[in-house]
Amino acid sequence: MAARRRDAALGLSLRLAWRNIWRQKRRTWLTALAMIFSNVLLVFMIALQFGSYEMMINNSLRLFIGQxxxxxxxxxxxxxxxxxxxxxxxxxxxxxxxxxxxxxxxxxxxxxxxxxxxxxxxxxxxxxxxxxxxxxxxxxxxxxxxxxxxxxxxxxxxxxxxxxxxxxxxxxxxxxxxxxxxxxxxxxxxxxxxxxxxxxxxxxxxxxxxxxxxxxxxxxxxxxxxxxxxxxAGALDDVPAALEVLSTMLNEHQGLVVLDWNALMPGLKQAIQADMSSGWFMYGVLIILVAFSVLNTQLMSVLERTREFGVIMALGIKPRRLALLVLFETFLMAALGLLIGVLLGAAITGYFSTAGFAYPGMEDLGAKFNLPSVVYPSMDLFAILLGPSVVFVFCLLAAIYPALKLYGLKPVEAMGAV
Amino acid sequence: MSAIICTDLCKYYQQGDSVIKGLDHVNLEIAAGSFICLSGPSGSGKTTLLNAIGGLDRLDSGQISINGERVDLLGKAALADLRLHSIGFVFQAYNLIPVLSARENVEFVMQVQGVSATKRRQRSMKILQEVGLEGMEDRRPAQLSGGQQQRVAVARAIVSQPKLVLADEPTANLDSKSMEKLMTHFRELNQVHQVTFMIATHDQRVMNWAERRIYMVDGQVTRDEMQDP
Structure with missing residues (x-):
C-alpha cells in the first residue's frame, strides 16, 4: 500500500510538473533556450578544447621528443x-x-x-x-x-x-x-x-x-x-597498449626503461591543466548565469502559484511533496535543455570533428611550421556530456531555494495570496 | 460521543492599531454524524472556525479535539495526514488545480492516498455524474463555469468519504436546482455514512437543511440551536 501510494504520488507529481512548466510557455522556452544555448556552447567549446590539447600534445611530441x-x-x-x-x-x-x-x-x-x-x-x-x-x-x-x-x-x-x-x-x-x-x-x-x-x-x-x-x-x-x-604509436590513445608490449619485450635488456610523454615532458601536462583552469572559469561564469535564470524562473513560478500551493496543502499534501514538485519541474526543464543542447552541440561538434575547425590565421601558421591547419574537436562522450551535466546539476541546485520557500508556507495565508 | 470538541478557542488579528477578534472564547461540542450550519455576518469568524478545526490555521489559545486527537498539538506533517485522510474541504473560492481536468481534480486526493487507478476512476466518474457534470470530466477548470467549478470542488471534497466535511459557502455559485441536489447528496452522506458536516453559509435555504444552527457574531457563538431539517 505504501509503495503504491509512493508510486501514485510520484506519477501525479511528474504529470503536474510537466503540465505546470507549460503554463507559461514563453517563459519556459526562454529559460530552456538559455540552457540549450549554454549547453551547445559548452559541448562545442569543451570538445574543441580537448581537441586542441590533443593537437598540442601531438605537435609538441611530433616536433622532436616522440610519444x-x-x-x-x-x-x-x-x-x-x-x-x-x-x-x-x-x-x-x-x-x-x-x-x-x-x-x-x-x-x-x-x-x-x-x-x-x-x-x-x-x-x-x-x-x-x-x-x-x-x-x-x-x-x-x-x-x-x-x-x-x-x-x-x-x-x-x-x-x-x-x-x-x-x-x-x-x-x-x-x-x-x-x-x-x-x-x-x-x-x-x-x-x-x-x-x-x-x-x-x-x-x-x-x-x-x-x-x-x-x-x-x-x-x-x-x-x-x-x-x-x-x-x-601514431594516435596518442594507442601509446599505453604499445608500451605495455614493449616493456615485456625489453625485459631481457636489463637497466632499460620506457618513459611515456608525460614523464618526458611533465611541463606539457601542467600547461594544459593551467589552460583548462582558465577555461573552466569562463564556463563557470556561463553556468552560474544559466543557474540564476532558472532560479528567477522558478522563484517567479512559485510566487505566482502561492494560492494554488495553499489549496494543495489544505487538501493534505505535505510541503515536502510540493518542494519535490518544484524540483521535478526544474528537472524536466533542465532535461529538455540538456537533450536539445546535447543533440545540437553534438551535431555541430560532429561536423567540425570531420571537417576541422580553423581559427583566423591558423592555416598560415600551420603551413609555416609544418603543423595541421585546423583543429579537430574531440568527439568523445566525456567531452560532450561534461558541460551539459554540470549545467543540469547547477539548474537543480538553483531550484532548491524556491523549493525550500514552500516549507515555510501556511495554508491559510497562502490561499489568501492573490 | 462528540466528534469535535472546541474549548475556549481564541484567534485575534492585528490590523493597524485595532485587534480583530476572529474567534473569541468559542466553546463547542459537535457529535459524530452531525449536520451543522454556521451562520453570521461577514467577519463573524465562521471561516476562521472552520480553518482552525481543519488544522489550516493555528490558534492563539484553546484546544480542539477531533475523535479524541488534539488537533492544536499536531505538527505540520500530522495535520497534513489528518486533512488527507479524514477531512474534506470545500472552499469559498473553488480553488481547483488549473492544470488538471475535472476528473483529475476529483481524483487528486485519492491518488495521494494511494487508491488504485480503477477505483479512482469509478468513484470520480460516479461522483461527477451525481453533481451533474457528466460529459465534462475532461474539461479543465478554465473551461467550466463558476457553478460547475464549485461542483467539482464539492465532488473532490466528498469523493473519498471523509469523516468530516468542512464547507465554506459551498452553494454560493449554484442555482436552486443544483443547490438542492448538492444538499441532498450531503444529507445522504451524513445519514448513510455518518459523515459530519459543518457548513458556513449565508444562504437561508441551506440553513433549512441543518439539524443544528450556530450563529456567530464578532468571533463569538451567540446562538446554538437544534432544528428539524
Whole structure:
C-alpha cells in the first residue's frame, strides 16, 4: 500500500510538473533556450578544447621528443654520456620489426662547444638515424634552407635558424665541435651545414643540432651505443597498449626503461591543466548565469502559484511533496535543455570533428611550421556530456531555494495570496 | 460521543492599531454524524472556525479535539495526514488545480492516498455524474463555469468519504436546482455514512437543511440551536 501510494504520488507529481512548466510557455522556452544555448556552447567549446590539447600534445611530441622513449634508467634525470644503450640502432631495428605499429629511431646526445669562423656557442648535438627520424620528428620537414641529413656516415650537420644566425653561418659553411667522448676522451670534428630548420620554437631553433648517428658514434667513441630510442604509436590513445608490449619485450635488456610523454615532458601536462583552469572559469561564469535564470524562473513560478500551493496543502499534501514538485519541474526543464543542447552541440561538434575547425590565421601558421591547419574537436562522450551535466546539476541546485520557500508556507495565508 | 470538541478557542488579528477578534472564547461540542450550519455576518469568524478545526490555521489559545486527537498539538506533517485522510474541504473560492481536468481534480486526493487507478476512476466518474457534470470530466477548470467549478470542488471534497466535511459557502455559485441536489447528496452522506458536516453559509435555504444552527457574531457563538431539517 505504501509503495503504491509512493508510486501514485510520484506519477501525479511528474504529470503536474510537466503540465505546470507549460503554463507559461514563453517563459519556459526562454529559460530552456538559455540552457540549450549554454549547453551547445559548452559541448562545442569543451570538445574543441580537448581537441586542441590533443593537437598540442601531438605537435609538441611530433616536433622532436616522440610519444615515448627507451632510455637507460636514470638517464632522463642526469644525462651522462656513459648511461647509454649498447647497439642502439640494432635494438631500434628489432623494435620496428617486432612491433610494426611503432615507429622507432635511435639517438645519441652530447653537449659540445660549436664554433664557426667568428663565434662559438655551447649546444646539444644529437646523433640521429636519417632514414628513420622523419617518422618520429617533424624537424626534417621543417628544413627551410638546404636539405635534411641523408648519408648515415657523412660529416654533416643540421642546425636551427636561431643558431645559424648566432653563429653567422649558412648552408655549405663548416662548423667545428668540441666535446668529450663516452670514454672521457677528447671528441672533436668538422661538419658541413647541410640544412637549417625553423621549427617555430625559438628554444629548439637555438639549441638543437643534428648529425648522422654513425658519425656521432665514431666521433664520440660510442662503440655503437646511443642514449635513447624515440617512439611513436601514431594516435596518442594507442601509446599505453604499445608500451605495455614493449616493456615485456625489453625485459631481457636489463637497466632499460620506457618513459611515456608525460614523464618526458611533465611541463606539457601542467600547461594544459593551467589552460583548462582558465577555461573552466569562463564556463563557470556561463553556468552560474544559466543557474540564476532558472532560479528567477522558478522563484517567479512559485510566487505566482502561492494560492494554488495553499489549496494543495489544505487538501493534505505535505510541503515536502510540493518542494519535490518544484524540483521535478526544474528537472524536466533542465532535461529538455540538456537533450536539445546535447543533440545540437553534438551535431555541430560532429561536423567540425570531420571537417576541422580553423581559427583566423591558423592555416598560415600551420603551413609555416609544418603543423595541421585546423583543429579537430574531440568527439568523445566525456567531452560532450561534461558541460551539459554540470549545467543540469547547477539548474537543480538553483531550484532548491524556491523549493525550500514552500516549507515555510501556511495554508491559510497562502490561499489568501492573490 | 462528540466528534469535535472546541474549548475556549481564541484567534485575534492585528490590523493597524485595532485587534480583530476572529474567534473569541468559542466553546463547542459537535457529535459524530452531525449536520451543522454556521451562520453570521461577514467577519463573524465562521471561516476562521472552520480553518482552525481543519488544522489550516493555528490558534492563539484553546484546544480542539477531533475523535479524541488534539488537533492544536499536531505538527505540520500530522495535520497534513489528518486533512488527507479524514477531512474534506470545500472552499469559498473553488480553488481547483488549473492544470488538471475535472476528473483529475476529483481524483487528486485519492491518488495521494494511494487508491488504485480503477477505483479512482469509478468513484470520480460516479461522483461527477451525481453533481451533474457528466460529459465534462475532461474539461479543465478554465473551461467550466463558476457553478460547475464549485461542483467539482464539492465532488473532490466528498469523493473519498471523509469523516468530516468542512464547507465554506459551498452553494454560493449554484442555482436552486443544483443547490438542492448538492444538499441532498450531503444529507445522504451524513445519514448513510455518518459523515459530519459543518457548513458556513449565508444562504437561508441551506440553513433549512441543518439539524443544528450556530450563529456567530464578532468571533463569538451567540446562538446554538437544534432544528428539524
Amino acid at each position: 615515448a622513449q627507451v632510455q637507460r634508467a636514470g638517464y632522463h634525470d642526469e644525462q651522462k654520456m656513459r648511461l647509454s644503450i649498447p647497439d642502439v640502432a640494432d635494438l631500434a631495428a628489432s623494435i620496428r620489426r617486432e612491433l610494426p605499429s611503432l615507429s622507432a629511431a635511435a639517438r645519441a646526445n652530447a653537449f659540445v662547444l660549436l664554433s664557426s669562423k667568428d663565434r662559438s656557442f655551447a649546444t646539444r648535438i644529437v646523433g640521429v638515424e636519417p632514414a628513420h627520424e622523419p617518422g618520429l620528428s617533424t624537424i626534417p620537414g621543417l628544413v627551410t634552407e638546404g636539405r635534411y641529413l641523408d648519408d648515415p656516415t657523412a660529416a654533416e650537420i643540421v642546425i636551427g635558424s636561431v643558431m645559424a644566425r648566432n653563429l653567422k653561418v649558412a648552408t655549405g659553411d663548416e662548423l667545428t665541435f668540441l666535446g668529450s667522448g663516452r670514454d672521457g676522451s677528447f671528441a672533436a670534428g668538422v661538419v658541413t651545414v647541410a640544412g637549417i630548420f625553423n621549427s617555430g620554437s625559438a628554444d629548439l631553433d637555438r639549441s638543437l643540432a643534428e648529425v648522422p648517428l654513425a658519425y656521432f658514434q665514431d666521433a664520440f667513441t660510442m662503440a655503437g651505443a646511443g642514449h635513447e630510442i624515440a617512439l611513436s
